[in-house]
Amino acid sequence: MSGPTFPELVERYLQDLGVRKPSPHTLAAYRRDLLGVGRRIADATGPGAGAEAAGEDGPGGVGRLTLGDLDKRALRAGFASWADDHAASSIRRAWSAWSSFFDFLVAEDLADANPMSAVTPPKASRSRAKVIRGRDVAPRLLEAAATPDETARHPWPERDVALVATFIVTGVRLSEAISLAIGAFEGPDGARRLVVTGKGDKTRTIPIEAPYEAVVERYLRTRAERFPRHELDHPATPLFVRADTGTPPSRQQVQHWIDKLYRRAGVRAQVPPGALVHALRHTFATSALDHGVDVVELQELLGHASLETTRRYLEATGARLREAVAAHPAQATLRDFAGRDTPS
Numbered sequence: 001m002s003g004p005t006f007p008e009l010v011e012r013y014l015q016d017l018g019v020r021k022p023s024p025h026t027l028a029a030y031r032r033d034l035l036g037v038g039r040r041i042a043d044a045t046g047p048g049a050g051a052e053a054a055g056e057d058g059p060g061g062v063g064r065l066t067l068g069d070l071d072k073r074a075l076r077a078g079f080a081s082w083a084d085d086h087a088a089s090s091i092r093r094a095w096s097a098w099s100s101f102f103d104f105l106v107a108e109d110l111a112d113a114n115p116m117s118a119v120t121p122p123k124a125s126r127s128r129a130k131v132i133r134g135r136d137v138a139p140r141l142l143e144a145a146a147t148p149d150e151t152a153r154h155p156w157p158e159r160d161v162a163l164v165a166t167f168i169v170t171g172v173r174l175s176e177a178i179s180l181a182i183g184a185f186e187g188p189d190g191a192r193r194l195v196v197t198g199k200g201d202k203t204r205t206i207p208i209e210a211p212y213e214a215v216v217e218r219y220l221r222t223r224a225e226r227f228p229r230h231e232l233d234h235p236a237t238p239l240f241v242r243a244d245t246g247t248p249p250s251r252q253q254v255q256h257w258i259d260k261l262y263r264r265a266g267v268r269a270q271v272p273p274g275a276l277v278h279a280l281r282h283t284f285a286t287s288a289l290d291h292g293v294d295v296v297e298l299q300e301l302l303g304h305a306s307l308e309t310t311r312r313y314l315e316a317t318g319a320r321l322r323e324a325v326a327a328h329p330a331q332a333t334l335r336d337f338a339g340r341d342t343p344s
Contacts, residue, residue, distance in 0.1 A: 006065035010034045013104045021201045023175065033094035034101055038062040041078035045069065067111060072118035079119050088122035095121040130275035132283045137267050138168050144265035154243035156226075162219035163240055163254070164261065167277065170206045171284035171302055172196055174251055174277040182220075183235025185213070198303035206301055285310075 004012070013034075014027055042062045075098070083091050098116055105111035145160035166177055176196050185208075187193045192213060193205040216239075220232055227246040231237050238248045249257075258277050262268040271279050281302070288298055299310040 003066050003068075005063055006038055006067070006070065007035065007063055009067065009105065009110070010038075010101070012108075013101050016104060017100075023199070025175075026199075029093070030097045030100075033090075033097040035062060037078045037082050037094055037098065038065060040081035041065065041070070041074045044077040044081055045074050067105070070115070072115050075115060075119050083122075092121045095119060130272035130279050130282050131286050132267065132270050132272070132279050134267065134270050137265075137270065137283065140265040140267055141168070141261055144261050147264075149260070149264065152243075156222070156243040158215075158219040158222045159240065159243065160257065160261065162216045163257065165212050165215050167258075167280040168284060169212050170194055170196070170208065171281050171288070172206070173198065173281060173303075174254060176303075178240065178248060178251065178254060180239040181235060182232060182237045182239055184239065185216075196303065199305070202303065204300065204303045 010031065014031060017030065018027060039062045042065055079091065079095070082094060086094070095116065098119075099114060102111060102114040102116055106114055141164050142161060145164045146157050148155040148157050149160075163177070166172060166180070172180075172194075176198055179197060180194075184195050185192065186195055186205075192208050192210075194208050195203055195205055197203050223230060223241070224232055226243070227241070230241075230246065240249060240254075241247055242249050242253065255276050258280070259268070262271055262276075275282065285298060285302060288301065289295065293301070295310055296307065299307050302310060304310045
């Protein structure tokens with residue numbers, strides 16, 4: 001075997017990608033997609049039973065692959081196998097990871113060209129926004145959060161209200177909320193904003209109003225009593241913490257808190273399947289459109305890289321589309337025409 005193996009090339013690529021400071025979740029997903037399809041290629045093109053016989057990293061598995069094995073035929077075979085038991089969205093994500101991987105190899109003079117054009121990914125389907133239906137969802141959630149949970153070992157209603165308020169008035173992602181620090185609040189009175197670090201370590205600012213700051217300040221006052229050693233005047237101090245340890249929560253813990261609040265508020269049945277915390281982000285987005293926010297402004301608020309991602313919220317809110325149709329000049333002409341008496 002001459003030259004670096006495929007897994008070695010993957011690690012080189014991920015090290016280069018890591019310089020841009022993507023989230024650990026992103027790096028793990030890229031590694032999973034690259035090695036996962038690589039194993040399918042090894043199984044499809046290798047001798048005998050491939051990875052099953054020699055172990056996934058052994059001579060008959062993905063560890064035997066070199067760059068020379070990754071030609072168009074092998075890539076098509078690997079992705080065809082991957083498509084047998086993966087959703088279209090997963091296939092597109094894997095295709096993107098492999099295309100980026102080959103772009104890196106070309107830039108490093110390790111490959112002459114990117115062969116991924118020979119592999120056709122599934123067409124992207126615009127998924128519907130998973131919105132929580134009902135006009136009273138926000139007040140019911142806030143009321144539930146403000147009421148001490150009798151089943152909790154360490155109830156902390158002020159923290160729960162501040163957390164729910166963060167999701168419903170800013171539309172931040174779960175990971176963004178967890179990573180918020182005390183110093184995320186900036187600007188003078190009347191022009192306050194929340195600085196959020198999103199995907200790709202990109203920052204954006206979200207305007208905030210006094211009522212939201214008030215519930216956060218109320219939470220921080222109770223936190224100073226619970227955890228007097230926390231440096232609440234230090235900008236790097238995490239904003240949200242657990243009630244038992246005073247340490248930042250995990251994604252799973254916040255999901256559990258929100259799920260429990262849904263149930264206590266009596267709205268769990270209204271939360272779309274496959275969504276939990278993210279449903280609050282979708283609901284924020286569609287509500288913003290309903291109340292006059294432009295789709296380009298919404299893109300900035302949500303931190304979407306592509307406007308197409310933001311446009312799906314237009315499909316979830318019939319009100320904005322109906323207003324656009326009703327405002328067309330032809331509608332007035334048609335209304336006048338329809339109101340006339342027409343000959344029988």
